[in-house]
Amino acid sequence: MSVLINKDSRIIVQGFTGTEGTFHAGQMIEYGSNVVGGVTPGKGGQTHLDRPVFNSVSDAVKKAQANVSIIFVPPAFAADAIMEATDAGIELIVCITEGIPTKDMINVKEYLKGKKSRLIGPNCPGVMTAGECKVGIMPAFIFSKGTIGIVSKSGTLTYEAVDQLTKAGLGQTTAIGIGGDPIIGTTTKEAVELLMADPETEGIIMIGEIGGGMEAEAARWIKEHGTKPVVGFIAGQTAPKGRRMGHAGAIVGGKDDTAAAKMQIMRECGIHVVESPADLGVTMLKALGR
Amino acid sequence: MNLHEYQSKNILKKYGVRIQEGLVAESPEKALEAAKALSAQTGTKWFVIKAQIHAGGRGKGGGVKLAKGIDEVVPTAEKIIGMQLITPQTGAEGKKVHTVLIAEDVYYPGESEPKEYYVSILLDRSTGKNVLIASAEGGMDIEEVAEHHPEKLIKEIIEPSVGFQDFQARKVAFALGLEGNAFKEMITFLKNLYRAYNDIDASLFEINPVLKTSDNKIIAVDAKVDLDDNALYRHKDLEEMRDIREEDPFEVEAKASDLNYVKLDGNVGCMVNGAGLAMATMDIIKISGGEPANFLDVGGGANAKTVEAGFRIILKDSNVKAILINIFGGIVRCDRVATGIVEAYKKIGNIPVPIIVRLQGTNAEEGAKIINESGLKVFSAILLKEAAERVKEVLK
Numbered sequence: 001m002s003v004l005i006n007k008d009s010r011i012i013v014q015g016f017t018g019t020e021g022t023f024h025a026g027q028m029i030e031y032g033s034n035v036v037g038g039v040t041p042g043k044g045g046q047t048h049l050d051r052p053v054f055n056s057v058s059d060a061v062k063k064a065q066a067n068v069s070i071i072f073v074p075p076a077f078a079a080d081a082i083m084e085a086t087d088a089g090i091e092l093i094v095c096i097t098e099g100i101p102t103k104d105m106i107n108v109k110e111y112l113k114g115k116k117s118r119l120i121g122p123n124c125p126g127v128m129t130a131g132e133c134k135v136g137i138m139p140a141f142i143f144s145k146g147t148i149g150i151v152s153k154s155g156t157l158t159y160e161a162v163d164q165l166t167k168a169g170l171g172q173t174t175a176i177g178i179g180g181d182p183i184i185g186t187t188t189k190e191a192v193e194l195l196m197a198d199p200e201t202e203g204i205i206m207i208g209e210i211g212g213g214m215e216a217e218a219a220r221w222i223k224e225h226g227t228k229p230v231v232g233f234i235a236g237q238t239a240p241k242g243r244r245m246g247h248a249g250a251i252v253g254g255k256d257d258t259a260a261a262k263m264q265i266m267r268e269c270g271i272h273v274v275e276s277p278a279d280l281g282v283t284m285l286k287a288l289g290r
Numbered sequence: 291m292n293l294h295e296y297q298s299k300n301i302l303k304k305y306g307v308r309i310q311e312g313l314v315a316e317s318p319e320k321a322l323e324a325a326k327a328l329s330a331q332t333g334t335k336w337f338v339i340k341a342q343i344h345a346g347g348r349g350k351g352g353g354v355k356l357a358k359g360i361d362e363v364v365p366t367a368e369k370i371i372g373m374q375l376i377t378p379q380t381g382a383e384g385k386k387v388h389t390v391l392i393a394e395d396v397y398y399p400g401e402s403e404p405k406e407y408y409v410s411i412l413l414d415r416s417t418g419k420n421v422l423i424a425s426a427e428g429g430m431d432i433e434e435v436a437e438h439h440p441e442k443l444i445k446e447i448i449e450p451s452v453g454f455q456d457f458q459a460r461k462v463a464f465a466l467g468l469e470g471n472a473f474k475e476m477i478t479f480l481k482n483l484y485r486a487y488n489d490i491d492a493s494l495f496e497i498n499p500v501l502k503t504s505d506n507k508i509i510a511v512d513a514k515v516d517l518d519d520n521a522l523y524r525h526k527d528l529e530e531m532r533d534i535r536e537e538d539p540f541e542v543e544a545k546a547s548d549l550n551y552v553k554l555d556g557n558v559g560c561m562v563n564g565a566g567l568a569m570a571t572m573d574i575i576k577i578s579g580g581e582p583a584n585f586l587d588v589g590g591g592a593n594a595k596t597v598e599a600g601f602r603i604i605l606k607d608s609n610v611k612a613i614l615i616n617i618f619g620g621i622v623r624c625d626r627v628a629t630g631i632v633e634a635y636k637k638i639g640n641i642p643v644p645i646i647v648r649l650q651g652t653n654a655e656e657g658a659k660i661i662n663e664s665g666l667k668v669f670s671a672i673l674l675k676e677a678a679e680r681v682k683e684v685l686k
Contacts, residue, residue, distance in 0.1 A: 027621075075520060101521035102413060103491050109418040110450045139620030139651060154566020156618040160674065163618075163650060180565060183418045209566055212415045235569035238554075238576045239585070242379075246550050246565025246587045248520060249415070254433065259573075276577050277570040278674035 002129040003149065003174040003194045003201070004092055004120070005068060009133055012060045012090075013038040014081045015072035017048050020096075024072065024137050025049055031134040036064040057088035070126065070135050071095040078122060079104035086117040093185070094135050095122035102248075105183040112185065119185025123247065125155035125177035136177060138162075146171015148284060149195035151188055151218075152207035153180045153247070157235060157277065161205050164281030170288075173201045180247030182212065189218040196227060203229045203288055205280060206271065210236035211249045211257050216265045223269035229287035231280060232271040234259040291517045294342045296391045297531050298495070298513035305486040307479055308509045310501075312393035314342065321367035324392040325360055335359065336395035339366050341387040344536040346514070347377035353387065356395070363392070388535055396511060400504025406511075407466055408432055409480065410496035411448075411487045420448040420487070422480065424462050428499035454484035468502070475508035476500075490528060491521035540603055547599035549588060556581025558681060559604035559613040559643075563592050563622070571616045574674065578681040583610045592617050592627050598634035605641065612684045614677060615647045624649040624657030632664045644669065644684040648677035 005011075011028070015021040016038020026049060029035050037052040037060055044055030054060040057069060069085045071078060071093065078097040085093045100122050112119060120127055126136015131145035137155070142163045148170050152158040158177055165172060176191045178184055188208060195201045208215035215234060222230055236245055236252075237259040244251045252258050263273045272287045274280055293301075299309045311332050313324035325337050337360075341353030348354050353375045357366040367390055376384035397404050406428030414421040424444040427435045435442055444465045446458045456477070463476040479500070487495040494516040501511045522529045534542050544551030550565070554572075558580035562568035565587045572582035584604060588596045597615075604613055617627050627649055635641060648671040649657035661670040669684070671677040 076523065099520045101491055101524075102493060102518050103488070103521060106413075106418060106420070106450045137621070141652065142620075152566070154564060154570075156562075156564030156620070157566035157570050159618045159620055159651065160567060160570070164674075182413060182415050207566070209569055233570070235566050235573065238556075238572045238582050239569060240554065243552050243585075245552060245569050245585050250565060250569065254436070276574060276678065278574065278678055 002132060003198050004127050004176065005129050005133045005135050005174070007032070007034065007132045009034055009068045009135070010064065010066050011035045011068045011070060011135055012054070012057070012064065012066040013070050013072065014057065014085065016040050016053060017043055018072060021072040022049065027140070028134050031140045033133045033135065036060070036066055057085045057090060061088045061090065066090065068092045068135055069094070071097060073097060075099035075101070079108050082108050082119060083111050086112055086115050090117055092118050092120065094120045094124070094126050095185070096124065096126060096137060098123040100181070102182060105181065109183055120176065121179040121184060123181040124179030124184070125158060127174065127176050129174045130172045138175065138177070142166060143175070144171040147173060147200060147202040148205060149173045149198065149201040150175040150205045150207070151191040151195065152177055153209050154207060154235060157207055160277060161207060161280045165205070165284060168281035168285050170281065170284060173198060180209065180249050182249040187217065188214040189221045192218050192222060192230070196225065201228065203231070203284055205284060206230055206232045208232070208234045208262060209247065209250050210234070210239050210245065210259055211251050211253070213256060215262045216256065219266045219269035219271055222271060226270065230271045231284045231287055232263070232266045232273045233277055233280060234262045235277070291519055291522065291532055292344045292536070293515040293517065293531055294344070294389070294533065295340065295513055296342060298515040299510060301486055301490060301515070302483070302510055302513055305482045307482045307486065308475070308507060309513070310393050310396050310509055310511045312391045314389050314391050315367065316371070316389050318364045318367040318371060321371070321390060321392055322363050325357070325363040328392055328394060329360065332394045334394035337363055338393040338395060339363070339370055340391045340393055341370050341373070341375050342389040342391055343375055343380070343385045343387060345377050345379040345385060347379050348375065351375045351377040351380070351384070353377065385536070396501055396503055396509060398504060402504055402506060404504050405502045406499035407502070408498045409483065409500050410494065410498070411484060411492070412494045414447065417447055419450055422446045422448060422454065422458070422462065422484065424466060426466050432498065448484065453488065454481060456481070470506060472502045472506040472508055479508045490515070490525060491518045492516060493518045540606060544586070544603050547596070549586060549596065549599060549603065551603060552585040553607070554582050554584050555609070556583040557609050557611045558685070559583045559607065559610040560616065561586050561588055561597065561600040561604065561613065562616045563588055563618060567616065567618060571614060574678050575614060575681060578678045578685070580612070580681055580685050583607055592622055592630065594630035594633040597630045598637055601634055601638055601641070610643055612643050612681065613645045614681055615645065616677060617649050619649060619651030619654065619657070623652045625653040625660060628657035628660035631668070632660060632666065635666050635668065641667070646671060646677055646680040646684065648672065648674065650674070
C-alpha cells in the first residue's frame, strides 16, 4: 500500500507541451509513472512524448481514464486549470505552479468544497511513492523504498530529509510536498492523517516553516490520534518578523507564527523535534528504537 | 509590495471612502503651497504634517507633527523632510523621509466627542477566507489589543462566493456602538473598503485610526496597504506606485538579477536553492555559532551567472565574515554548480572571506572534487552536518 498515488495511477499533465511540463513529464515517465497523456487546449489530437494530447481534462478522463493530474501551467491560468480538473472528476490534482494570486486560490478553495477532488499544492514539489510512482519534480534517485512517510512545505528541504533517511538506511513510503503558499489544498494535518492510516508507513517526518497555524493543528491531532513516531522540524528559527522568506506563506505575523512557538507546541504534543535540519535522519532512527 | 499612506488614501477615495484630505510635498516650499491649496479646498486652518515612509509608529519617532496655522507649516516640514525617522518598525537605522503628506485637521471640536476606531481586512489563513477586523480601541497597537483583550476585536469572516454583506456591516457598526449618521456612514465605509481591498488584490488594508468626527462623519485618518505580489501582473497602475527608495538597495539589486534576497544583520552570508532549505541553512548558521547575514534563494537553476550575482550582493555587506553555499542538486548537477562557483569566484577575483560549499545530490563527489582542486580559498562539504562544522571552524 501507499498514499495518494501508486503504479496504477493514471496520470495526465496539464501544460503538457510547455518547457516545464515536457521536462518533468519525461522524468516521471522515466521513473515508471503511468502517464496516460496530457492537456494543452488547442493541441488536442497531437502526440507528445509518445502520448496523446487532449484539448480538455474531461476529454482525457473520457478517452484515457485519467484519475490524477499534475499542473505546470503559468500562475495566471493555474486556478482555472485546477477547477477544470475538479470539474472533470480528477481524484488527485497536484499543482506545481508557484505564484498564483491569493484571491484566485480563495476561489479555488471554495470551488473544491463538496467535490471529490483532492488538491496538493500549489507551489509544491509534488508527491512521490518510492519505487512506484512520481507525480512531481522531486529527484528520483535520492529515494529508496521503505517505511517512512514525509510531509513537507518545502521542496529542497524535503530532498534533504529523504537523502538523510536513505543514508541512514531508512527507505520511504510516500513523500507529500504540500506547498509553501498561504492557501493550499491539503494541510499538514490532512497529509499526516493519510500517512498515519497507511499500514506500510512506520514513522513520519513532518517539515514545516514559519507562518500560519498548520503545524500546530497537525501536532494537536497527532497528540490525540498518533500511533507512529513523528520527527519534526520548522525552518526559519532565525527569520525576522514581517519579512517574507521566499515562499509566499513564509512570514511571521503574530507570535504563533514563529518557529519557536511551533516547535514548542510540537514538543508538547510528543513530536521528536530537531533543532538542526542535519539531524532528521538520525533522530528518526532513534525514534524507531534502532 | 507596500504602498504609502497617501497612495492608499487615494485608492480609498476612488472607492467612495471618506478620507482625511491631504496633498504631498517633497520640500518645505512645496509643503507651504500644498497647505494653501488644502486650506482653499477644505477650509482647514491647522495642518498635520506626516512623514511618508513604509513603517508604522511614525508619530512616536517624531514623523507626524501638527502645524497650528499656515506660518508653522514651513518650519515643521523642515524638521521632517530629510530626517532619518526611527520608529519601532524601522530598525535602529531608521528611514530617510523624502515625502510628507500635508493633511487637514479633522479633530476639530463640535457637537460630540471625536472617537477613534480600528478597521482592517486581511487573509485569514486558517479558513482560507478574508476577514474584516474592527475594534473600538482605535489608534492603538492592534497586536497588543489582540493579545491582552481579544474580546475587544470584532471579526467577520467574508464568504468568497457572496462577498461582504450588508448585515455584516450593520453588525460591526452596532458592535462599535455607533448610532445616527455615524452608524450609516460606517456601513458605507466598510462596504467600500471591502470593494477596494478585493479589487486591488490586497493582502492587507488597514485603517488605523478610523475617526468619528465631532460632527459624526466617519473618515480614514491613516491607511496601510500590502499588495499581493503574485497579483501585480494584473495591476500595472499599482505597480507604478512602487517607491524603491523605501526598499533595501541590496534587495532591489537582487530582484533585478531574479534572486530572492532578504538582508539580515548577521555575519555569515548564505546562498541556497529553495526557500525552505534557505531558511534551514540560516538556522544551521545560528546553531554553528554565527548569525545569518541574509536569506538568498537562487532558485532551481544555480549556474555561474546566478552564483556570481549572489556573490556580488552578499559581498557588498561588510559584516559578512564567511559565506555558506548550500545546494541540493536534484535536477541540477553538483559538478555543474561547482564549476559555476569556481568560474564566478575567478571572475570576481579576490574574495576576502572563506567560503564553504556544500553540494549534495547528483554528482556530489565530482562537485566536491572540483571545489577541492580549484586552488581557491573554498572548503567543500557533502553532508549538512559537515557544512555546519566547517562554519564553526572558520568563525573561530
